Amino acid sequence: MTKHTPHSALTNRPKAYSYVRFSTPEQERGDSLRRQTEAAERYAALHGLDLDDKLTFRDLGVSAFKGANEETGRLGEFLAAVEYQDIKSGSWLLVESLDRLSRQKPRKAVKVLERICEAGITVVTLDDGRVYTEEVLDDDPTALMVALLVAARANEESAKKGRRVGEAWANKRRNAATKPLSALCPGWLRLREDRTAFDVIAERADIVRRVFDMTLAGKGQHAIAETFNKECVPRFGTGSHWHRTYIKKMLADASTIGAFTPHRVETVGGKKRRIPTDTVEGYFPAVIDRETFDRVNAMTNGRSVRGGSGVGMANxxxxxxxxxxxxxxxxxxxxxxxxxxxxxxxxxxxxxxxxxxxxxxxxxxxxxxxxxxxxxxxxxxxxxDGALQMELEGATNLDMAVSDEIENVVSAIGQMGHSLALLDRLRQNEIAREDIRRTVAGLERRIADTxxxxxxxxxxxxxxxxxxxxxxxxxxxxxxxxxxxxxxxxxxxxxxxxxxxxxxxxxxxxxxxxxxxxxx
Structure with missing residues (x-):
């Protein structure tokens, strides 16, 4: 393998990193990724920056409205890399526009920009060519004003979109008793082509009923899954085989008796949370009667209470x-x-x-x-660096081989006496081992640097x-x-x-x- 020397080692050009973000699947299928990536490459080439093509930061399909990209996304990883000084002060961050970094409230959005600039990172917005540094934010009121205005516009756009989507789903939930919200349904049902109602898949419904019957007969969830796997019972779902957890979820799923609980999504602390709303009875066709459902859940709940250990992670x-x-x-x-x-x-x-x-x-x-x-x-x-790692492994193996040879020579000297040839061979091997160990130490230092x-x-x-x-x-x-x-x-x-x-x-x-x- 040919040893690769990073391009930054050949030049003294400033290091640059690109950050790409979009929030919807439609943008991923469109041109957003290519557009943002190529814009960063062009800017770096025109301004003499060494754009890192290995360490890229992309939040694809991640919203910046509530700060998810900062809290749990790749932007958060960029900020952590800056904090740990893995990304050095004096580096550049290239983004299409400030609203890629944040769409939070203007004050919070500008704080993200300030945090990056105060760490010694230069931020460039590629759509307008503006350059932001700590000095620019301190000395140029216009730059700070532009950042605030961009943040205000982006936040309002996201808030307006959120309100529209929320109102549309609220209206759907209000009509859920008469019209399906979406095509999502349990595996034993399917949505009609005219999207007006759900139909039962008879052979799958029979499997659901069998699961409940076997549970009432005293069969455990693992035993049911094992039986189905041995009988090659067709599984409906994404897994390759029947599993206890799937059986457990099915037994506790109120959709078996026709009930459905819509959820709304809220973002708390940068993380999305699904909040349940009012349950809609009769939303799905029932495949299990309520008495059977209640009896089974009384059994399984009793088991979980008795069997629960109450301890934390044990593995x-x-x-x-x-x-x-x-x-x-x-x-x-x-x-x-x-x-x-x-x-x-x-x-x-x-x-x-x-x-x-x-x-x-x-x-x-x-x-x-x-x-x-x-x-x-x-x-x-x-x-x-794979080549550097292979070089270390080779040197380490050589050290072990020479050490084995030294032991063999020492053993031979013990048996044959002080042979001059053996003593010379021992001295040469010891010198060679010292050279090898110096090489190993040097390689370990170079690896630590990577x-x-x-x-x-x-x-x-x-x-x-x-x-x-x-x-x-x-x-x-x-x-x-x-x-x-x-x-x-x-x-x-x-x-x-x-x-x-x-x-x-x-x-x-x-x-x-x-x-x-x-x-x-």
């Missing part, structure tokens, strides 16, 4: 553990299902009886391996949380792992955990957690 790999055979999520199960039972990780596909091999991996072994190797994982942070401060700080937080005194904060360890890795493959055939680094796609680090047991 540090929650949401990360993946099956080595099929790639599905591995979930926590308690062997025996009772308090004091041994917790294991099991492939969800295998657990549902949908085809994968059923193997149990003790969570205790996995957690012990992760805790005891936290420092090793931190030291193994891979570079974002890592963002944010990644290194997160890795440090993981080590601190893992090495803290008992009881450990499992949720914090899981949160830091989710920031560092895309997944952790629980490779039970080899007894290893493979950590897939988020910041360096394709790079993995493996640790041993033990060997699979026959009784697992």
């Amino acid at each position: 540090i790999l929650a949401g990360l553990a993946k099956c080595p055979k099929c790639g599905a999520t591995m979930t926590r199960v308690n062997k025996g299902g009772k308090k004091g039972g041994k917790p294991y990780l099991v492939c969800t596909v295998a657990k549902a009886g949908a085809g994968c091999e059923y193997r149990q991996v003790r969570i205790e072994d996995v957690e012990e391996a992760i805790i005891s190797n936290a420092g090793w994982l931190n030291a193994s942070l891979p570079s974002t 890592l963002t401060n944010r990644v290194q700080m997160t890795a440090g937080q993981f080590v601190d949380a893992a090495e803290a005194d008992e009881p450990r904060d499992v949720a914090l360890i899981n949160a830091t792992l989710r920031q560092l890795f895309t997944k952790v493959e629980v490779d039970w055939p080899s007894g290893q955990l493979w950590f897939h680094w988020k910041h360096a796609p394709g790079e993995t680090t493996g640790i041993m957690y033990g060997w699979p047991k026959e009784d697992a």
Whole structure:
């Protein structure tokens, strides 16, 4: 692989980053992305800026009206990168217009611009060519006035659109008893072509009734899913097989008795929240009678109350553990299902009886391996430069090979006595190893330079949380792992955990957690 030298290392041109945002699917299907991207490329070329083509910030289909792009979107990641100094002061941010950054109230929108400029970043609005810096905002009243006017116009446009959409949906909700709100409906129904009502899909409705009947007969949700998978019962939904969670949702779904609860969407703290409104009885055709529905939910609610542990997250790999055979999520199960039972990780596909091999991996072994190797994982942070990482791996392997050779020579000297040839060979190998280790140290320093401060700080937080005194904060360890890795493959055939680094796609680090047991 040819070593890549970043273009910024060849020039002293200021570094520039582009930010692209639009809020609707229609804009994504249209020309918005191309237009904003090409405008940034043209400006950078004309003004001698080094536009980063790897670290781009795009909020596609994200609204800026309530600050979602700042709170949870890629704009928030840009601001964090500036805060951690991964994006240096003196860099440039290229945006189509100020309303791409924010459509909040004018005062809040200008605060976002000020925050960026006060960090030493130059902001350029490509539609009018205006340049904003901290000095410009301080010394040019016109610039601040323009920013406020643009923010006011953008906010009013978004507010007006929100009112119109809200009024339209409110009118739809008022007429929901006589006309469907949309084509959305449960999997056992379909909307008529004239969109006037829903029709029952008979064979699917029979499956729904069977689920309720099996539950009343004492079958558990997992057993029902497993039975359906073994019988190859057609599943209606997006999953590849029947799963306990789908059965659980179906049993609690009031649409089985015809009821529907419309929701309205509100944005709180940059996050959208669905707020329920009044329930509409008879909105859907009922496939289950109310008495059966109530009996089943009385049973399942009783089970959940008795079985609830009330404890928080109990698995540090929650949401990360993946099956080595099929790639599905591995979930926590308690062997025996009772308090004091041994917790294991099991492939969800295998657990549902949908085809994968059923193997149990003790969570205790996995957690012990992760805790005891936290420092090793931190030291193994891979570079974002693939060629540099390969060079380090090659040097490390060479160091191990030379060390093995030194041990062999020392053993031979012990058996054969002080042979001059062996002593000379030992000295040459020791000199070679010292050179190799200097190379390794230099490569590790270069790799550290390629890592963002944010990644290194997160890795440090993981080590601190893992090495803290008992009881450990499992949720914090899981949160830091989710920031560092895309997944952790629980490779039970080899007894290893493979950590897939988020910041360096394709790079993995493996640790041993033990060997699979026959009784697992």
